[in-house]
Amino acid sequence: xxxxxxxxxxxxxxxxxxxxxxxxxxxxxxxxxxxxxxxxxxxxxxxxxxxxxxxxxxxxxxxxxxxxxxxxxxxxxxxxxxxxxxxxxxxxxxxxxxxxxxxxxxxxxxxxxxxxxxxxxxxxxxxxxxxxxxxxxxxxxxxxxxxxxxxxxxxxxxxxxxxxxxxxxxxxxxxxxxxxxxxxxxxxxxxxxxxxxxxxxxxxxxxxxxxxxxxxxxxxxxxxxxxxxxxxxxxxxxxxxxxxxxxxxxxxxxxxxxxxxxxxxxxxxxxxxxxxxxxxxxxxxxxxxxxxxxxxxxxxxxxxxxxxxxxxxxxxxxxxxxxxxxxxxxxxxxxxxxxxxxxxxxxxxxxxxxxxxxxxxxxxxxxxxxxxxxxxxxxxxxxxxxxxxxxxxxxxxxxxxxxxxxxxxxxxxxxxxxxxxxxxxxxxxxxxxxxxxxxxxxxxxxxxxxxxxxxxxxxxxxxxxxxxxxxxxxxxxxxxxxxxxxx
Numbered sequence: 240x241x242x243x244x245x246x247x248x249x250x251x252x253x254x255x256x257x258x259x260x261x262x263x264x265x266x267x268x269x270x271x272x273x274x275x276x277x278x279x280x281x282x283x284x285x286x287x288x289x290x291x292x293x294x295x296x297x298x299x300x301x302x303x304x305x306x307x308x309x310x311x312x313x314x315x316x317x318x319x320x321x322x323x324x325x326x327x328x329x330x331x332x333x334x335x336x337x338x339x340x341x342x343x344x345x346x347x348x349x350x351x352x353x354x355x356x357x358x359x360x361x362x363x364x365x366x367x368x369x370x371x372x373x374x375x376x377x378x379x380x381x382x383x384x385x386x387x388x389x390x391x392x393x394x395x396x397x398x399x400x401x402x403x404x405x406x407x408x409x410x411x412x413x414x415x416x417x418x419x420x421x422x423x424x425x426x427x428x429x430x431x432x433x434x435x436x437x438x439x440x441x442x443x444x445x446x447x448x449x450x451x452x453x454x455x456x457x458x459x460x461x462x463x464x465x466x467x468x469x470x471x472x473x474x475x476x477x478x479x480x481x482x483x484x485x486x487x488x489x490x491x492x493x494x495x496x497x498x499x500x501x502x503x504x505x506x507x508x509x510x511x512x513x514x515x516x517x518x519x520x521x522x523x524x525x526x527x528x529x530x531x532x533x534x535x536x537x538x539x540x541x542x543x544x545x546x547x548x549x550x551x552x553x554x555x556x557x558x559x560x561x562x563x564x565x566x567x568x569x570x571x572x573x574x575x576x577x578x579x580x581x582x583x584x585x586x587x588x589x590x591x592x593x594x595x596x597x598x599x600x601x602x603x604x605x606x607x608x609x610x611x612x613x614x615x616x617x618x619x620x621x622x623x624x625x626x627x628x629x630x631x632x633x634x635x636x637x638x639x640x641x642x643x644x645x646x647x648x649x650x651x652x653x654x655x656x657x658x659x660x661x662x663x664x665x666x667x668x669x670x671x672x673x674x675x676x677x678x679x680x681x682x683x684x685x686x687x688x689x690x691x692x693x694x695x696x697x698x699x700x701x702x703x704x705x706x707x708x709x710x711x712x713x714x715x716x717x718x719x720x721x722x723x724x725x726x
Contacts, residue, residue: 242626574608596660
């Protein structure tokens with residue numbers, strides 16, 4: 240009984256201790272203890288929550304940085320292997336091996352020249368157009384780049400281009416070449432484009448696709464057809480160009496234009512000068528320089544104001560500064576290929592100059608480089624042209640469909656440019672920049688040089704016996720002049 244009494248008294252004392260009032264707002268001790276414990280639990284929970292949130296926010300911030308940098312997030316095309324999310328890589332594993340090889344080449348070029356245009360005129364319109372194509376597994380590349388405008392254009396999905404050309408219908412064909420067909424297409428934003436679908440010709444389509452993108456993808460010049468974008472899905476290789484709505488030079492020279500050609504002498508000179516400017520930019524304004532290798536009238540597109548644009552760079556070759564030529568398989572169009580390139584396979588700018596000279600003859604005469612319907616002596620344009628000049632019949636070379644005959648001085652100037660461009664010695668041919676100056680000159684410069692007496696006599700037989708002034712070109716480099724051949 241004594242023990243139980245002691246326990247009872249100790250319990251009462253302990254209870255009175257916890258129920259005793261404290262100085263803190265007169266609260267009982269057990270209330271203060273309970274409040275303190277609750278506050279500590281809440282504080283510890285908040286600290287734990289902040290730590291968790293801090294850890295989970297770190298990967299999101301790094302992901303954000305990756306998406307707003309200058310390098311666009313093009314799946315498996317332009318990718319930093321140190322920061323790419325493994326989940327994104329898994330989304331594009333369906334791409335074919337051939338497609339990956341092409342994209343790898345483009346990625347290397349893209350890492351050097353990527354630039355985001357301020358307004359993304361072409362790329363921003365594409366962001367709306369290809370929003371519906373993201374669900375297509377076959378268009379993962381184009382779907383992930385629809386809002387990106389990189390240095391040489393943007394990716395188009397195959398579905399997008401099929402809609403633009405109505406399934407690549409024959410009625411939309413505006414041109415055909417050795418390795419592809421060109422369709423007229425209307426994109427969802429209403430813009431008209433030229434869609435060049437390359438043929439799968441034993442790898443040639445792949446090669447031409449690569450060449451055109453590398454050669455002129457980054458180039459912008461008023462006398463060169465602009466590349467807007469491209470598509471690479473499965474075996475399909477497609478290039479998208481700006482649409483030029485007035486046909487090409489070949490159609491206007493050799494098509495059915497009536498008894499009087501709309502190409503006056505002044506218009507023909509404008510076309511020749513514009514073409515020369517475009518080629519001069521390829522040869523002298525780019526590094527590495529670009530040799531077109533297929534300069535001909537059908538590759539000169541014309542707008543409504545007769546301004547020319549050089550197109551079709553599928554055969555182009557890049558020529559580095561340390562190289563004066565590149566040895567390659569002879570390709571081009573019969574009648575335009577220079578003899579030195581055809582016999583040796585050594586290609587340089589001089590090959591384009593020769594082809595331009597043949598095309599300039601074509602502009603003057605209205606004749607094709609090779610025409611088997613004409614008499615034997617007139618089948619080959621170059622031989623017939625030089626023969627006419629040798630016989631002092633230069634004025635008879637002018638296309639009979641030109642209503643107003645060109646001024647004699649202007650005609651002489653252009654005829655001499657032709658002679659220099661087709662010089663059999665490639666080293667004596669002028670550069671394209673020099674040709675631009677020759678064609679633009681109001682008066683052909685004069686200087687004393689005995690070897691050119693014969694050229695002037697041929698072009699102006701009436702003054703052959705009295706006027707012995709020698710003609711020369713304004714080349715600024717002291718090149719030897721062309722002596723007419725085939726005498």
